[in-house]
Amino acid sequence: MKEIMQKMRAEAARVLSSGEVDLVLGWEKGDLWWQSYPVFIENEKKAELLTWDLFCVPNLAKYLLEEIWHKKRVALFFKGCDALGFNQLMQDKRVDREKAFIFAVPCSGLVDPQKVERAGLHQGLLRVERLGDELTFVYKDREKKTAAPWFYYDKCLTCRYPNPVVFDFMLGEPVPVNPRERFTAVKELEGQNVDARFQYWQRQFSRCIRCFACRNVCPACSCRECIFDLTSPRWLGKATELSENQFYHITRAFHMAGRCVDCGECARVCPVQIPLTSLNRKLIKDIDELYGPYDAGVDPQKVPPLVTFNPGDPAAFLESKGV
Amino acid sequence: MQEIQKARLPQLWEYLAKKAPLYLPQQEDGVINFAPWQEGARVKLESLNTVLPPKSIVFPQWETYLHFTQKARELKLTPTKEPEGSYILFGVRPCDVAGITVLDRVFLQDPVDVFYESRRRCTIISLACNEPDISCFCSAFGLEPGFAPAADIMLWDGDKFLLWQSLTEKGETLTHSLTDLLEVPTPAETESVQCLRETAATVQEQKWGLDGVKERAKDMFNAPIWDSLYRRCLGCGICTYLCPTCHCFDIGDFSRGERGERFRCWDSCMYKDFTLMASGENPRPTQKERVRQRFMHKLSYFPAQHGLYGCVGCGRCVRKCPVNIDITQVIKEAGGSISCA
Amino acid sequence: MSVAAKTQDFEPLIVAFCCNWCSYAGADLAGTGRMSYPANIRVIRVPCSSRVSPNFILRAFQRGADGVVVAGCHPGDCHYVSGNYHARRRFSMLRRFLEFVGIEAERLEVHWISASEGSRFAQVMQDITDKIRVLGPNRKLRDSR
Numbered sequence: 001m002k003e004i005m006q007k008m009r010a011e012a013a014r015v016l017s018s019g020e021v022d023l024v025l026g027w028e029k030g031d032l033w034w035q036s037y038p039v040f041i042e043n044e045k046k047a048e049l050l051t052w053d054l055f056c057v058p059n060l061a062k063y064l065l066e067e068i069w070h071k072k073r074v075a076l077f078f079k080g081c082d083a084l085g086f087n088q089l090m091q092d093k094r095v096d097r098e099k100a101f102i103f104a105v106p107c108s109g110l111v112d113p114q115k116v117e118r119a120g121l122h123q124g125l126l127r128v129e130r131l132g133d134e135l136t137f138v139y140k141d142r143e144k145k146t147a148a149p150w151f152y153y154d155k156c157l158t159c160r161y162p163n164p165v166v167f168d169f170m171l172g173e174p175v176p177v178n179p180r181e182r183f184t185a186v187k188e189l190e191g192q193n194v195d196a197r198f199q200y201w202q203r204q205f206s207r208c209i210r211c212f213a214c215r216n217v218c219p220a221c222s223c224r225e226c227i228f229d230l231t232s233p234r235w236l237g238k239a240t241e242l243s244e245n246q247f248y249h250i251t252r253a254f255h256m257a258g259r260c261v262d263c264g265e266c267a268r269v270c271p272v273q274i275p276l277t278s279l280n281r282k283l284i285k286d287i288d289e290l291y292g293p294y295d296a297g298v299d300p301q302k303v304p305p306l307v308t309f310n311p312g313d314p315a316a317f318l319e320s321k322g323v
Numbered sequence: 324m325q326e327i328q329k330a331r332l333p334q335l336w337e338y339l340a341k342k343a344p345l346y347l348p349q350q351e352d353g354v355i356n357f358a359p360w361q362e363g364a365r366v367k368l369e370s371l372n373t374v375l376p377p378k379s380i381v382f383p384q385w386e387t388y389l390h391f392t393q394k395a396r397e398l399k400l401t402p403t404k405e406p407e408g409s410y411i412l413f414g415v416r417p418c419d420v421a422g423i424t425v426l427d428r429v430f431l432q433d434p435v436d437v438f439y440e441s442r443r444r445c446t447i448i449s450l451a452c453n454e455p456d457i458s459c460f461c462s463a464f465g466l467e468p469g470f471a472p473a474a475d476i477m478l479w480d481g482d483k484f485l486l487w488q489s490l491t492e493k494g495e496t497l498t499h500s501l502t503d504l505l506e507v508p509t510p511a512e513t514e515s516v517q518c519l520r521e522t523a524a525t526v527q528e529q530k531w532g533l534d535g536v537k538e539r540a541k542d543m544f545n546a547p548i549w550d551s552l553y554r555r556c557l558g559c560g561i562c563t564y565l566c567p568t569c570h571c572f573d574i575g576d577f578s579r580g581e582r583g584e585r586f587r588c589w590d591s592c593m594y595k596d597f598t599l600m601a602s603g604e605n606p607r608p609t610q611k612e613r614v615r616q617r618f619m620h621k622l623s624y625f626p627a628q629h630g631l632y633g634c635v636g637c638g639r640c641v642r643k644c645p646v647n648i649d650i651t652q653v654i655k656e657a658g659g660s661i662s663c664a
Numbered sequence: 665m666s667v668a669a670k671t672q673d674f675e676p677l678i679v680a681f682c683c684n685w686c687s688y689a690g691a692d693l694a695g696t697g698r699m700s701y702p703a704n705i706r707v708i709r710v711p712c713s714s715r716v717s718p719n720f721i722l723r724a725f726q727r728g729a730d731g732v733v734v735a736g737c738h739p740g741d742c743h744y745v746s747g748n749y750h751a752r753r754r755f756s757m758l759r760r761f762l763e764f765v766g767i768e769a770e771r772l773e774v775h776w777i778s779a780s781e782g783s784r785f786a787q788v789m790q791d792i793t794d795k796i797r798v799l800g801p802n803r804k805l806r807d808s809r
Contacts, residue, residue, distance in 0.1 A: 030647050032457060037647040038555040058646050063554070123454065189764065198766020198804055207354060209375070209384060211591075213559035213645055227719070229596055235719055238575050238588045239385040243726050243807040247719075250765060254718050257757055269645035271561050272374055273354050282764045286757055306757065309749035311739065316756030317774040387809075577809050579727065584809060 001130060004105060004172045005052040008077060011103060011169065015075045016044040021101050025063055025076035027056040033125050034113035038063065052077075054111040054128050054135075057153070059265055061086040062219050064095045073099050077171075079107040081155070083164035084261035084297030085219025091300040092259070094222045097166075104167030108175040109148065109156035111135070112268075116151055155264025155277065158182035165298055182262070183285050185278045205245040207272040210238075214266035214276055215252060220259040220296070227251070253279035258287055258306040261297035290316055324513050325487040325498065325505040332368075332485075335504050336360050336413070342500075343446075344410040346380050348373045357412070368414050368480075371456050372637055376419050376567035377412050381442045382426060384564075385588035388438060392582045405437060408444030411497075414478075415449045417471035418461040418637040422567025423447070424473045428629040429570050446493055449474035450485075453519060454526050458638035460651060462524065463531030463659065466635060469520030479519050484508075486516055532660040537632065540623035540657045544615070548656045553611040555646045560591035562617065562640035562648070568633050571597075592616050618653045676730040676796040680707045680789065681716045685743040686778045687735035693782030701789040704796075705733075712736065713774075714747035718758050721772060725805035731771045731796040733788070738776040748776070767804055770795055 012024040028039035029051040036055035040063075041047060059082040064074060078086060083104065089095040116122050121137050121144065129136045130148055137144040149157060158181070163174040189197055215221045215228065228236045228248065235251075237244045253260075253276070262284060266276040287294055291305045291313065327335060339345045345360040350367045356375050358364070390401045415423075423443075430439035449471035455461070461468055471477060475494035479486040487505055489498040498505065563569040573590035577583055590597055593614075598607045607613050625633030634650060641649050655661065682688040688709045694701060710716055713736025721732050734755055736748040755774045763769040775788050 030649060031651070032641070032649075035647040035649065040551070040554050058555075066554075122457070124457070186764075194763060194766055194768055196766075197764065201765045202804075203352065207351075207356075209560075209564045209589075211560035211564050212594075213557065213561050216557040216559045217645055231596070235723070237577055238573055238590070239577065239586050240588070241385070241808060243805055246765070246805060247722050247726060250722060250761070251719060254758060254761060257761075269557075269559070269561075271565060271643045272356075273352060279765075283757065283761060286760050290756060291753065306753055307750070309746060309753055311749065313749065313752055314756070315752055315774075317752070317759045317772075319759075319769070577807075579807075579809070 001052055001054070005050065007171050008050045008052055008103070008105075009047045011171070012041060012050055012075065013044040013047040015101060016041070016047065020073070021075040022072035023074045024050075025060045025074060026050040027052065027058070027060075027077070029053065033122075033127050034111075034116075052105065054130055055113070057110050057265075057268065059085050059217070059219055059263060061089055061095070062217070062222070064089065064100065065222060070099075073101065075101040075103065077103045077105050078164045078167060079105055079110075080159060080161040080164050081107075081261070081263035081265075082219075083166045084161055084295075085263055085265075087166055087297040087300040088220050088259055088261050089222060091297075091302075091304065092220070092222055102164070102167040102169070104164035104170045106163045106170075106172050106175040107156075107159075108162060109152035109159070111148075111151045112153040115153075119151070153264065153268060155262075155268065160262075160295070161298070183281055185275065186282050186285055189278060189282075201246075201249075202242065204274045205249055206242050208240065208245045208249065208274060209272060210240055210245070210248065211271060213269040213271065214274075217265045217269045218256070219261065219263065219265075220256050221252075227255075249274070249276075249279065253283060256280060257283040258294065258304040259296050260284060261295075290314060324508055324516070326481070326484045326508040326512060327487055327501075327505055328484050330483075331504055332366075335501070336364075336366070337362075338501070338504065339411055339413070342411075344407070345413060346377070346410060347413040360413075366414075368450060371452060371459070372416060372419070372639060374639075374643075375565060376422055376637065376639065377415050378419075378422060378426065378567050378570075380410075380412060381423055381445065382430070382439060382570065385586050386438065387584045387586045389585040390582070391578075391585065394581055405441040408441040409446075411446045411448060413448045413450075415447055415471070415474065416452055416637070417449055417466060417468055417474075418459070418635045419567050420447055420449050420471035420474050421461070421464070421466050421635040422637065425568040425625075425629075425631065425633060425635065426570055428631070446476070446497055447471075447474045448476040448478060448494075451477065451479045451519065452523050453480050455523060456638060456642075458641045459636060460531060460638060461636035463533055463636050463651075463654065464632050464634060467520065467524060468526075469523035479516050481512060481515055481519070484512070486512065488516075530661065531654075533632075533654070534658075534660075536654060536657045536659050537623055537626040540619065541627070543623070543657060544619065546656065548653065549611050549615045552648055552653070553609070553614040556593070556610045556614050556648055557645060558593055558595065558610050558613070559645065560593050561643050561645070563591040563593055564589060565639040565643055567635055567637055567639070568621070592620070614648070618650060621650070622654065622657060674797060674801060676704050676793060676801070677728055678702075678705050678731040678733065678789075678792060678796060679724040679729045680705050680733040680735060681710050681713070681720065682707050682777075683713045683715075683736040683743075683748075684709055684711050686737035686741065687713075687775075687785065689779035690735075690777040690781045690785040693779065694786045695782075697782045699783055699786040701786040702793040704793045705789045712742065712744050712747035713751035714744075714754070716751065716755075718754070721758070722805065725767075725771070725802055726807045728806060730799075730802045731773070731792055733792055734772075734774045735777045735785075735788070736774075738778055741778065768799060770799055771802060 024041040027036045135148045160179045260280045346357045349358045350365045430436040452468040455468045475491045489495045621633035742748040
């Protein structure tokens with residue numbers, strides 16, 4: 001990772017000094033071990049701020065929506081999931097491919113700080129490093145080595161596109177693609193009866209505090225005006241009453257149907273751990289079953305399945321019971 | 324000073340829950356929050372901070388305070404009954420107790436918020452931290468991880484038992500009713516409290532010096548730090564909703580035909596509609612003004628108004644911000660100094 | 665009270681979103697033909713079945729509907745050429761999705777009813793009313809206030 005980080009800094013300095021771009025979007029290291037956050041670099045001398053480590057999880061693509069960058073050419077770094085999000089923004093005609101210079105960073109998985117905490121490895125932790133498939137947790141006076149996948153985000157373990165599908169310049173070698181089955185949780189829920197499922201989701205939705213982090217982080221949520229913010233008509237009341245929460249989550253997920261790139265950012269940022277990926281993946285699974293396999297964000301030229309049709313489509317609403 | 328064996332805690336909770344509703348940190352789907360105790364509850368005392376602070380109990384995310392009906396031209400208003408205040412909050416960490424005292428400054432000042440006042444009659448049983456997290460910084464604000472002066476009863480974790488000290492009359496009365504469950508600790512155990520307090524204070528590696536921070540923060544309105552902080556902000560409400568001291572709320576109506584209710588609910592200065600006016604004018608037009616507002620309020624405006632910081636260093640926003648916007652960076656920018664122990 | 669007695673007392677409220685060009689005309693025909701269908705149905709006229717957003721359906725359930733029907737032109741007959749084809753995908757997905765979050769799929773029905781199918785309109789409305797009556801009131805999505 002250090003090698004890629006050096007390349008990142010060098011390339012960033014190069015494209016800034018040559019005037020190819022006005023801005024570089026990357027990640028910067030914070031004071032604490034899990035903090036790697038988006039940074040905006042306009043001066044080549046600041047390229048040294050860039051970092052690439054096991055916590056560079058935020059997707060940078062959505063920052064392109066900010067008006068102040070519209071007239072500028074921006075270089076940015078994409079992991080596989082970020083690239084899918086960018087393509088979705090392209091498909092939605094919200095970003096201009098010409099204005100972005102994309103560095104691809106193949107990614108074999110990032111570390112979930114909550115998993116580190118649950119394993120009790122967080123106290124006194126200074127940093128985490130990776131060599132091959134092994135993580136090293138570095139403390140003041142000791143080190144601990146362990147197998148990396150134990151600590152990867154669930155979304156990384158099921159990642160199907162670790163190598164960016166869109167880029168101008170590749171940093172590093174493509175990594176092997178070896179995803180775990182992603183529909184396990186969905187199938188498990190499908191196997192339950194309708195009341196058990198209701199109880200499950202009721203429990204999840206009732207925890208929602210409506211912080212809107214899932215919406216705000218989502219690369220497919222790019223409406224200029226969101227239905228949930230409208231005051232007239234007020235579709236979503238501000239009280240976190242259960243039916244309002246249900247309305248929010250059903251609508252949010254359904255609006256993503258056929259456009260969700262399954263980057264898992266919504267579930268990552270949720271402070272109360274609502275399993276939002278299961279909602280998204282149910283819709284992905286149904287689209288695959290009813291209208292043929294479709295991976296949002298892979299090809300921005302394709303038409304998303306819910307804004308098109310085929311005269312021979314099944315009338316799945318006639319099913320006596322939804323699957 | 325008394326003590327209770329940890330093995331007897333379920334007995335204690337069962338007893339307390341019979342006296343009054345008992346809220347304590349419980350785990351559901353991996354998320355730890357304060358919830359009413361019931362038989363078989365998955366109590367998690369050992370975790371440091373709950374996801375939501377106990378603010379969510381004394382100042383719930385939404386509550387109805389008025390019902391209304393309208394028939395013909397007659398409007399009838401029925402205020403909601405004041406909420407029950409005789410409940411017990413068990414296992415509140417000292418920073419969160421301090422958070423409640425910050426809320427007191429807002430809601431118990433004239434005009435007193437009667438709903439809050441009623442809920443504030445609760446009994447708070449605080450549990451000292453033995454080992455604060457790396458993202459905790461309560462000591463920066465003169466708080467002590469091992470002691471909560473505003474609690475009714477203070478507990479210290481002595482491994483197999485909890486040391487028990489009542490701090491108020493209310494706490495004393497409750498303690499007296501528990502003679503069957505509480506024991507007298509040995510002198511060595513009593514002494515260990517001092518040790519626990521000291522260790523907790525020193526484990527917090529970073530020693531903060533906040534001299535002059537609130538004064539300097541006042542002049543930070545045009546500081547360049549906001550430009551670098553706001554750009555990555557997603558504009559979500561995690562930091563404000565998870566904050567034990569954030570207290571801004573909105574008022575809304577829910578109506579169905581001839582009847583309806585007026586409710587109050589949390590609101591967040593991170594949202595763009597927070598300051599949006601009916602005319603369409605927004606005095607905080609971009610995320611920059613919103614981010615600045617949050618930190619200025621905590622470090623400058625609130626201290627100027629109430630004499631104490633609007634932050635208690637619980638670290639929730641530091642841990643949960645999806646893009647790691649970190650209040651400690653702002654404190655440093657305002658001249659807060661850090662030395663490592 | 666026995667379940668049977670409860671079911672008998674229960675009068676379901678059913679919202680029917682009917683496309684202006686086919687199903688609403690079908691309802692008209694049922695009316696002019698003096699065919700009766702249950703008074704439990706509340707018809708809302710929409711320009712096209714694809715005008716119906718999932719929000720409409722959720723809101724109906726929130727505010728007291730026990731069942732929702734979306735009715736539009738038969739495939740190939742859409743006044744706007746392809747609206748009902750889009751609706752077919754949308755509501756096929758939505759129905760499965762509601763089932764996934766624990767809402768009985770039977771509460772949401774989609775039917776193609778043409779302007780000439782007055783008796784079919786009456787029959788569809790009678791059938792769903794009977795089904796929802798057995799299913800009981802919607803408590804899962806209803807606002808508690």
